[in-house]
Every structure is written in C-alpha cells, then in structure tokens.
Amino acid sequence: MPQSDPISSPQNPRIKNLLKLQQKSSERRQQQLTILEGHRELIIACQAGAVVDALFVCPELATESQLQELATMLGEQAEWFSVSKAVFEKVAYREGSDGVLALVRPPQHTLESLVLPANPLLLVLEAVEKPGNLGAILRTADAAQADAVIICDPRTDLYNPNAIRSSIGCIFTVPTVATSRPELLAWCARRGIRTYAAALTDQARPYTEFDFRGPTAFVMGTEADGLTPALMHACDQTIIIPMAGYIDSLNVSTATAILTFEAVRQRR
Template sequence: MAFLPDPITSPQNPRIKNLLRLQQKSSERRAQGLTIIEGLRELTIARGAGVAVPAVFVCPELAGPERQAQLRELLADGDTEWFPVSKAVFEKVAYREGSDGVLALARPPQLSLDDLQLPADPLLLVLEAVEKPGNLGAILRTADAARATAVIVCDPRTDLFNPNAIRSSIGCSFTVPTVATTRETLLAWCRRHGIRTYAAALTEQAVAYTSCDFRGPTALVMGTEADGLTPELMQACDQTIIIPMRGAIDSLNVSTATAILTFEAVRQREG
C-alpha cells in the first residue's frame, strides 16, 4: 500500500475533482471503469467479494485511529494508494451525512449473462428499466439476504454501480452477481436455460403469487413504480402474478414487492 505523506487540503486538487466527476456522472464511471464506495462497512463487504480498490481517501479526523487501523488491515494485501484528506475537503466529496471518513475508488465487475454460474434451480430477480438507485440498492440487499442467483437489469436507466445504489445496498452491489442486458437478450437466454419467467403485473390473467411454484428455475420480473412492465416484456413472460392488496392502495414499492416475492420463493425452496 502506498501512502501520500501530506493531506490533500484543496478542493481543486485533481484527484478530488475527479472524485466529484465520478460521483456525478455515469459516463465518467463507465469511461474510467471505476465507482465510489463510501464507508468502511461497505468497503469491507466489497473487498470480501474480491473487488479491487485502486485508491482510498481517508479523513483522519473523522475516521479516527481505530478505523484507520482496520482499513490498513483490510487493504494490506492490495496495491491501494492511501490519500489523507482534510475534513473540509472530505466533506465536499462525502455524499452522506455522518460519514465515517472513508471513501474509496473501486473497480466493479462487468458481467454478462453468459458469465453467470447457474445452479440447477436458479432464482433470478429481473428489473426492467430501473431508474432509482435507492430501489436498486434495496433489491440488491434482498437478493443478498435470500442468496438469489443474480440480479438482472433490462435496459437500465441508472448504472448498476451508481454510488447511491452501493450506499443503499450497504455493499451488496458486490456480493450479488449483477448484469445489465436488453429485454430481447434476457428472454432468449431464459428460454435457452429453461427458466420460467413470472411477471409482477396487474392483468386479468394474473394469479396470486402464493399459488405459483417457484421451486424450479425461476425469474421474478419487476417493472418500474411509475409505469410497471412494458407490454412487450409482460406478454413474453410465462405467467403474470400479483400480490393481493387488502386496502385502498393498489401497489407496493418495487423493492418491497420484490422482497415479498423473493422470500416466498425461498420459503418454498426450503420447505
């Protein structure tokens, strides 16, 4: 691990300006093949998943000696550059309140569908055109908790490793194989692997999710909160399913709905 001896004290420092670009622009993240992880807990999970960390920016005043010691141990076996940063500068690049003074550059994995190692009965969570990083992060937490095989995003409107998605996932962006693809590619791939697709959608043909058998190769397909699934994807799925609503509201937040369906599949498989 290489250490920069003097702290960065100017927000005009080129490395700090690059951090801000990476935070704000998905095009920069794609071009550089990097993303940002804030927080020692999230970074620890990412390192446990084998993610490379080229650089870490640490505010000694916020991190404190104990957290810095933990960080040194965590990154001891890599080629990470260590940059101390003044509190004033760190607060300009930190994107959450109450930061612990740790922010890292990471190289996220770039997976395709063919990279996925499928078990005999995979459980896949499919999201169409997800645009809110917070929802993506929450669903990745569910996928990690349920030991889902993968999260697949069709035609995403946010990049999979948006820093806010990583924050919402508490680092589970790196523990669950995550793939971006197109609707057509996904459907052909599911057919090729014998994966049955269940579209969460309110249609006349929809059945209650509890009446379905999710024990075989299964893909749970979710749409956006605003528009739901596109007609093309909904009609191409094998079955439409619903979570019956008992009150005045007719739908749930997509991350909540995904969690309900996912853990019903887990319950059936464990039973």
C-alpha cells in the same frame, strides 16, 4: 495507511477527479471506476472480492480501528491518501460520513458469464431508474442469496454512488447484469428459466399458487409504469400479491422482497 500530509486543497487533481466520477456516469464508464463511501460498505465490497484502486480517508472522521481493519484487508492493493476534513466534506456524498471513500473497479458481469446452480433464483428489473429502489432490491437479493440481479434496459448507471450507498455494498456481493429484453428472454429460454411477471392484470394469479422451487426469475417493472406490455406478455406467468386494503400495489422493492422470500421459503 496514509503516510503523507493530508490533501488540503479542493483543486488537487485527485479531488477534482473524485468529483467528476461522483457526478458523471460517462466518467465512470470511461475510467471503469466508481466511488464507494463508508467503512461498512467498503468492508462488504472487499469481502466480496471488489478491486480497490485508491482509498481516501479523513483521520478526523475515521476511527483508528476502522483504518487498521482496512489496512489489514487491503494490504498493498490500493493507494492511500489522507484528506483534510474540509476537503473530505466536499467529496462526501452523504451526511455524517465516517471518513472513508474508495475508488473501486465495478465487476463486469454478463448473462453468459453467470455461474448458476441447477435451479437458480433470479430477480429481473425492467428499466430501473431510482438508485434507491435498485439498492433496496440488491439488499434483498443478498439476504435471500439470490443468484443474480438482472437489469433489463436500465435507465440508471448500476454503479451510481447512490445505488452503491443504498445497497450498503451489496451490488458487489450479488452478480448484477445489464442487458436488453430480447437477450434476457432468449437466455432464459435456453436455460429453462421460468419467468414470472409481477403485474396488475385480469389474468394475474396470486403468487401463493405457484411453485418457485425450479429455475425462477421474478420480473418487476418500474414504480410509475410497471412492466412494458412486450416484456409482460413474453413471460411464462403473470402473478400478483393480493391487496386487502384500498391500495392496489406496493413499492417495487417491497414487492420483490415478498416474492423472493416466498421462493426461499418453498426451497427450504
């Protein structure tokens, strides 16, 4: 729990560093830190084993019960700093903040470090660029207990504060790996993981025709462009979610959820 007087100047070096970490992915990479805002998100991250370096709280916004819960969970793990409301509102990156913001060390997962069961369920996203889509898919992966989310050739920082926010901290509960297309395909081949490209092509077959109880990776493209031809053609099968209306596609996070929970249904 913070014992000192609140930080009340936006020129405080710690506050200036928070703003740099919030705004620049290069700073996050260099310092190996990211920003996580929100009591609920921080609790989820801590329960998943996230390492918290520092905690900034605004006593005017955070409740006593929230602070007590964090104190019990974190113990002496992190430095605590009290921040005035005016300063906290400068570093908070969402409206209606609950007065809790943490500096967290992102886990460093690789394909080879993943510990997988015999029949893993994996979600692969190619060139993801919208933090909101990444966050929504991570929530699906957490809810379905998928074994990992793999980002192939990412266009966004996986630990962008907005991705963490939209995932409600689930980026810490699901192993998340950034890799390249060749590395992904070679790794899947070595592991005997069958890859299913979700794409609107003449060769695509309805997802309901397939058995997803074995080692499975759903491969999803971007909202604007879908999958690149190189990755789509390299996958074992091309699948589609049949559309009965006028539109021919769904939001990538919605499509991922449909496929993922079909696999979960089959495995039950």
